[in-house]
Amino acid sequence: MSEAISRISDWRILVVDDEMDSIDVVTEVLEFYGATVYNASNGLEALELLETITPDAILSDLSMPKMDGWALLANIRKNERLTAVPVVALTAHAMAGDEQRGKAAGFSAYLTKPISVITLIQDLVDQLPGLRQ
Amino acid sequence: MINQASMQSSRFRSLTSLRTTLTAAFVVLSVLPVAAAVFFSSQRIQAQSQAQVNTLLDAAAQNKLDTIQNWIAGSQQTLRIALAHEDDVIEMTDFLSFHKDDEAARAAVTKNLTDLLAKQQDFVSLFVYDLNGEIVAATDPVDVGKFTKTAPYFEGSLVADSVHPPFYNVGSSDLNLIFTRQIIDEQGKLVGVMAGRANPNTLAAFMAQRAGLGETGETYLVSLESNYFLTPSRFEGFPQRRSYHSEGINRSLAGEDGLASYVGYRDVPVIGVYRWLPDLQVGLMVEEDQAEAYAALQQTQRANLIAAVVAALISVIAGSVLAIRIVRPIGALTRVTQALAAGDLTQRAAIQARNEIGDLGIAFNQMASQLGETLQSLEKSVQEARVATAMAREANRLKSEFLSTMSHELRTPLNAIIGFTEIMMAGMSGPMSEKQQHKMSRIHLNSKRLLDLINDLLDLAKIEAGRVDVLYEPFAPRDLAHGIRAQMESLAEQRGLGLVVRVDPQLPTVLLGDAGRIEQATKNLLSNAIKFTKEGSVELALHANGGDVWEIVVTDSGIGIPPHALEYIFDEFRQVDGTSQRAYGGSGLGLAITRNLSRIMGGDIRVTSTVGQGSTFTITLPVSLPEELEAVA
Numbered sequence: 001m002s003e004a005i006s007r008i009s010d011w012r013i014l015v016v017d018d019e020m021d022s023i024d025v026v027t028e029v030l031e032f033y034g035a036t037v038y039n040a041s042n043g044l045e046a047l048e049l050l051e052t053i054t055p056d057a058i059l060s061d062l063s064m065p066k067m068d069g070w071a072l073l074a075n076i077r078k079n080e081r082l083t084a085v086p087v088v089a090l091t092a093h094a095m096a097g098d099e100q101r102g103k104a105a106g107f108s109a110y111l112t113k114p115i116s117v118i119t120l121i122q123d124l125v126d127q128l129p130g131l132r133q
Numbered sequence: 134m135i136n137q138a139s140m141q142s143s144r145f146r147s148l149t150s151l152r153t154t155l156t157a158a159f160v161v162l163s164v165l166p167v168a169a170a171v172f173f174s175s176q177r178i179q180a181q182s183q184a185q186v187n188t189l190l191d192a193a194a195q196n197k198l199d200t201i202q203n204w205i206a207g208s209q210q211t212l213r214i215a216l217a218h219e220d221d222v223i224e225m226t227d228f229l230s231f232h233k234d235d236e237a238a239r240a241a242v243t244k245n246l247t248d249l250l251a252k253q254q255d256f257v258s259l260f261v262y263d264l265n266g267e268i269v270a271a272t273d274p275v276d277v278g279k280f281t282k283t284a285p286y287f288e289g290s291l292v293a294d295s296v297h298p299p300f301y302n303v304g305s306s307d308l309n310l311i312f313t314r315q316i317i318d319e320q321g322k323l324v325g326v327m328a329g330r331a332n333p334n335t336l337a338a339f340m341a342q343r344a345g346l347g348e349t350g351e352t353y354l355v356s357l358e359s360n361y362f363l364t365p366s367r368f369e370g371f372p373q374r375r376s377y378h379s380e381g382i383n384r385s386l387a388g389e390d391g392l393a394s395y396v397g398y399r400d401v402p403v404i405g406v407y408r409w410l411p412d413l414q415v416g417l418m419v420e421e422d423q424a425e426a427y428a429a430l431q432q433t434q435r436a437n438l439i440a441a442v443v444a445a446l447i448s449v450i451a452g453s454v455l456a457i458r459i460v461r462p463i464g465a466l467t468r469v470t471q472a473l474a475a476g477d478l479t480q481r482a483a484i485q486a487r488n489e490i491g492d493l494g495i496a497f498n499q500m501a502s503q504l505g506e507t508l509q510s511l512e513k514s515v516q517e518a519r520v521a522t523a524m525a526r527e528a529n530r531l532k533s534e535f536l537s538t539m540s541h542e543l544r545t546p547l548n549a550i551i552g553f554t555e556i557m558m559a560g561m562s563g564p565m566s567e568k569q570q571h572k573m574s575r576i577h578l579n580s581k582r583l584l585d586l587i588n589d590l591l592d593l594a595k596i597e598a599g600r601v602d603v604l605y606e607p608f609a610p611r612d613l614a615h616g617i618r619a620q621m622e623s624l625a626e627q628r629g630l631g632l633v634v635r636v637d638p639q640l641p642t643v644l645l646g647d648a649g650r651i652e653q654a655t656k657n658l659l660s661n662a663i664k665f666t667k668e669g670s671v672e673l674a675l676h677a678n679g680g681d682v683w684e685i686v687v688t689d690s691g692i693g694i695p696p697h698a699l700e701y702i703f704d705e706f707r708q709v710d711g712t713s714q715r716a717y718g719g720s721g722l723g724l725a726i727t728r729n730l731s732r733i734m735g736g737d738i739r740v741t742s743t744v745g746q747g748s749t750f751t752i753t754l755p756v757s758l759p760e761e762l763e764a765v766a
Contacts (some may be wrong), residue, residue, distance in 0.1 A: 019545055025552030032561045063541065095537050095591070113548035114584065117555035130538035 008121060009034035012053065015074065016046045017061040022113065026090065029117050035117075041117060043067025047075055054081060057128070062102075064089040067091070073106055086128050090115065141387055151463070159452025172439045172548045175434050182430040189345060192609060194406040194419040201338050205296050205412055208255040208632045212294075212314040212329055214250045215259070225261070226318035229325040229756045233269050235379035239277075242270040251380070256329035261316070262290070286311045290326045298361050298414035299336075299356060305376055308333040308363060340364040349422035351404075355382050363415055364746040385416030393566050394423060397670045460666075462490045466497060496639055536594050538570045543587050549581045587724040589735075592653075597730040603734055608648035610675050610683075611636045617673065618650060621659050628663055631670035639677035645757040647734060651685070654730040657723040658687040660749045664689035666747070678753070682736070685752040688730040693744040702740070727752070 013035050015064045017023045020041075038053060040046035041065040058076070062069035069089060076082045086108035091098070092110040102110040109127030116123070216222050225242060226577040232238040246259045250272045260271035266282030281287050286297035290313035299310040318324050340352045341364075351367035359381060362373040371377075380395035385407035397403035397420055405420040461483050472480040481501060482494035516566075554577045556562055558570070565573065616635045625632040629762040655673065662671040669690030694702060703724050724738075731738045735755045742748035 003638060019549070021549035022545065023551075025549060025556065028556055029552075032556075092541040092548065093537070094540055094544060095595070113544045114551040114580075115548060117552055117559060117561075 002087035005016060008056075008124070010036075011056040012036045012038065012050065014038045014040065014053070014055040014058045015060075015090075016040045016043065016058065016064070016069070017065040018042055019061070022061065022090075025117070026115065026120070029120055034123055041076070043069065044112065046072055049079060050076070050079070055085060057124070058085060058087045058092045060088055062093055070105060077106060087126070088124065136379045152453075152460045155459060156452045157454035159455065160445065160449050163313050163448030163452070164441075167441045169597065171437045175437060178195075178433050179430055181429060186426045190350075190404065190406040190419045190421060191392065193350070193352060194408050194417060195340060195347060196415055197342075197419065198408055198410070200342075201336070201410065201417070202412070204255070204335065204339070208295065208312050208329065208331060209294065209314075212255045212312050212327065215246075216314060216316065216327065220314070221245060223319075225316055225327075229261070229263055229316060230271065230318060233263065239270050243272070246270060246272045248549065251591050255331060255335070256312070256331045259327065260330075261325055261327045263689070264323065269325070279455050282313075286313060286328070289313070290315070290328065291323065296412055298358070299333075300358060301374060306372075308373075318648045337364045341545075342703075343367070346419070346421055348427050349425045350420070352417065352419045354410075354413075354417055355386060357386055357414050357416075358608070360386065365397075371399070379403075381407040381418055381420065382416060385409050385418060397422075419664060459490065462486075462494065466490075469497070469501075471499055473504070476506065534593075536591060540591050541588065544584075544599075547580060547584055547587070550586070551577065554580060583682075586722075589726060592726050593722050593729065595724065596733065601676040603650065604647040605645045605757065606648070607645055608642050609643055609682075610640055611642065612649055613652060613655075613673055614673060617655055618661065621656065621663070624660065625663050625671060628666070628670070629664055630663060632659075632663075633670055633672040637671065637675055640675055640683060641677070641758060643758070643759055644683070645759055646754065650730050651735060651754070654727045654752060655685055655687070657727040658685075658752070660688035661723055662687050662691065662748070662750075665689065669747075681756055683756050684752070686749060687751075688747065688749045690747040693745050693746055694742040694748055697738060699742065703738070704711045 008030075011052075014057055015023055015026050015030070015037055016039075017026075018041050023041075028038065032116070038049055038055065040049050044067045046060070047067070052063075060069040060072055062088050067075075068085050069091070076087055078086065087106075088109040088111060089102045089107040090113065091102075091112045092113040099112075108125065111120075111127070113122060115132050125131040180468050188344065216225065221308050224238075224245070228235070228242050236667045242261065250256060253545045258271065258273045258276070260276050261307055262268045262275070264283050266280045266284075266287055268276050268279045268281060271277050284297075285300050289295055289297055290311075294314050295312070297311045299308055301308055310333060312329045312331060314327045314329075315324040316327055336354060336472060340354065343350055343352065346352075349367075352364075353366060354362070354363040356363050360376040360378060362371070362377060368437075368568065377398040379398045379401075382398065384391060384393070386409070388409045390408050392404070392406045394402065396402045397405065402423040403420040404423050404426050404457070405418060407419075407475070408417040410417055413458065464483075465485075466482050469482045481498045482743055484491045484498075485493045556575055557565065558573050558577060572665075614634050614636050619630060622632055659671065659673060666689045672686075672688045674684075674688070675687045676686060678684050728738045731752050731754070736753045738750060738752045740748060740750050
């Protein structure tokens with residue numbers, strides 16, 4: 001746990017979600033452990049933001065207005081600068097097959113809501129074995 | 134296409150055979166009686182005809198016989214009359230006894246003989262000879278002085294008055310037929326014989342009378358002497374003085390009387406009547422060629438045969454026509470049936486006649502109509518079913534979509550509730566008092582319970598929607614059991630219960646199945662068992678059941694389930710009663726989910742329980758072995 005925390009303490013993480021509450025929960029936890037968090041309420045906003053920053057990881061909801069998580073992922077994967085950035089789906093779509101679909105689409109990890117505050121960091125680190133040191 | 138072709142060929146085969154059968158039946162039925170009638174009438178006609186011929190020939194023979202016998206009697210009478218007067222007898226006996234050399238006496242006797250000859254037609258000459266056989270007087274002067282001692286009739290003429298068997302003179306065709314009359318003197322002593330030579334044409338004239346005998350009928354006399362003919366043959370090229378043989382001739386000369394069919398002397402089949410004439414020692418033959426005798430019969434037979442053939446032909450034609458008339462509507466019906474089978478439901482059989490086949494056609498049309506209606510209603514049903522299926526599919530899609538949305542929409546606020554609660558509890562937002570801490574944990578527990586409920590509900594809905602795919606992957610039951618223990622141990626410990634896990638050594642080390650689902654079902658049973666047990670222990674046992682199934686048995690020492698409740702504890706939202714629900718919490722969906730999971734994996738679940746002592750839940754699952762293991766086993 002403490003090893004995982006130390007890993008992301010200097011990270012810059014983009015959290016994309018149309019639900020303010022969801023953004024706040026995740027942001028509060030990540031910031032508590034020392035990460036720098038950027039917010040966007042949909043895919044389009046996220047893309048705008050990504051023109052100016054290159055985060056260490058992106059946590060994105062899937063169902064969002066204007067541009068959803070799938071389209072966002074597709075746009076990110078088109079950008080050479082962002083190819084190495086892990087994109088994690090953080091979604092309330094927890095039905096069977098959803099995770100497989102997400103992984104197949106190219107999400108680096110698939111976390112379902114409600115998240116566990118206690119294990120969020122550990123889950124992230126476990127699901128992203130290729131995280132840069 | 135193949136089906137149709139074979140149907141067509143079989144159709145032709147059966148029609149041909151039906152027509153042939155009917156025709157053959159007609160022919161047999163009509164020709165047999167005709168043939169029998171012709172046969173029996175022929176038999177009868179033949180018998181009648183033969184009898185007729187026989188009667189005719191027999192009558193002819195009898196007639197000839199009578200004629201000859203009358204003639205013989207007449208001729209003998211003529212000779213008797215010649216010596217009827219006493220004076221003439223005396224004159225004759227004197228002449229023979231004393232004056233044989235007296236020319237005057239000879240002249241007187243000769244004159245008597247000549248007078249006598251003139252008075253009758255039976256004899257062509259008369260002569261008298263003495264006991265030495267010397268002719269002493271004769272109507273023909275050249276006869277006088279000849280000796281008759283070597284003549285065939287001489288010996289006989291000394292014995293009695295007689296007619297003698299005819300004979301030919303040596304080396305000539307002159308036929309001799311001699312009648313003799315003894316000359317006896319006053320002392321009763323035989324002194325000589327008077328003889329008359331009969332006209333040799335008389336017999337021929339008799340035989341030439343062939344009235345009623347047709348073109349080939351003839352009568353003739355045959356001599357015992359060398360089988361010579363005594364009367365001429367009716368036919369050219371058959372001289373009298375030749376030996377003739379045939380069955381009839383031989384029999385008559387053997388002294389037999391009778392009638393027979395045989396090959397005649399001309400080498401032609403004849404029917405003949407033969408008689409033996411003992412007076413003349415000759416055979417009398419009456420013969421007619423069979424060809425002529427039976428000509429009428431043969432004509433009748435031919436006429437009969439023609440009639441029979443004509444009748445047979447007519448019946449064959451009539452039979453064929455009838456057969457065609459029977460078969461054609463059937464053929465038409467067959468074609469309509471084929472059209473119907475090919476899908477043309479508008480086809481109807483033409484009703485040609487109001488008979489059984491017509492009735493068949495009517496029944497067929499009714500059937501076709503009903504078939505049409507049935508097909509229409511069937512199509513309607515299919516259409517309705519299609520719509521219903523589409524609607525059901527749509528409803529199912531909507532249901533899935535609804536479930537997905539529900540899940541999503543319920544999780545989103547729960548995410549915030551649980552998230553913020555955990556942030557608070559983790560002290561990320563600063564320290565809290567013990568009271569606050571306690572209330573936070575209450576919020577957290579209830580949020581978790583709500584989440585479990587949502588998860589269970591979705592699980593159940595997914596299973597019922599048939600949206601659960603069961604995996605068949607190798608897994609180790611022993612590892613599974615220990616994994617489950619690791620997860621459930623802490624819960625049991627919290628309740629102060631022991632958790633015992635047993636794995637039957639007989640159980641295969643590797644099985645095929647959906648380990649995730651099995652784990653889910655087992656954990657449901659275990660958490661129930663722990664929930665309803667206050668003290669004692671809970672046991673999880675995996676049994677190899679010897680054969681096709683294996684068992685997961687969860688036993689507790691809990692409150693037990695009353696018998697009436699055993700029926701519905703697997704139903705959704707049912708616990709034993711309302712009190713239980715409140716006392717033990719839970720969604721009430723665990724057992725329903727467990728049973729559904731067991732069933733979609735091809736197994737089932739059962740329970741036995743005693744109130745106050747505990748319950749035993751048993752999941753049975755089919756044994757499915759990985760192929761390589763199966764091969765070894």
